[in-house]
Each structure stands twice: as structure tokens, then as C-alpha cells.
Amino acid sequence: MLVLTRKPGESVVIGNSVRVTVIESSSGTVRLGLVAPAEVSIYREELYDEIANANLAAVEQGRQPARRGSEEEER
Numbered sequence: 001m002l003v004l005t006r007k008p009g010e011s012v013v014i015g016n017s018v019r020v021t022v023i024e025s026s027s028g029t030v031r032l033g034l035v036a037p038a039e040v041s042i043y044r045e046e047l048y049d050e051i052a053n054a055n056l057a058a059v060e061q062g063r064q065p066a067r068r069g070s071e072e073e074e075r
Contacts (some may be wrong), residue, residue, distance in 0.1 A: 014075040023031040034042055
């Protein structure tokens with residue numbers, strides 16, 4: 001895991017197309033802004049895990065896996 005220190009307004013670029021900017025940091029909470037192309041899915045970890053678990057259960061029961069929600073829902 002890469003650990004970086006950033007101040008509000010500072011960014012990190014991932015690859016050539018994803019930018020993560022620290023918007024605010026206060027009281028143990030950090031607000032991040034993410035800019036990425038539409039084809040890059042961005043999920044909060046707990047939502048991603050929920051989708052992955054639902055898809056695994058669907059496959060095990062012989063059902064069609066759930067579609068991941070629209071990226072716009074998370075953006």
C-alpha cells in the first residue's frame with residue numbers, strides 16, 4: 001500500500017486518467033473529489049463488497065449476477 005500525505009486542494013493522479021483531490025479534512029473525516037473517465041467505475045468499498053457478494057450468491061444459486069449500478073450513482 002502506498003501511503004501519501006496531501007493537504008486540502010492537493011491531488012494524486014492514478015494512471016493517466018484518474019485524479020483524486022483532497023477537498024476537506026476535519027474531525028477524523030476526509031472528503032475526496034474524484035475525476036475519472038465514464039468507463040472507470042468508482043465505488044465506496046462497502047458498496048463494492050455488497051455488489052460482489054450479491055453476484056457471488058447469484059452465481060452459486062444459478063441466477064444471473066446483479067448488474068453493478070450506474071457509475072453516476074456513485075459520482
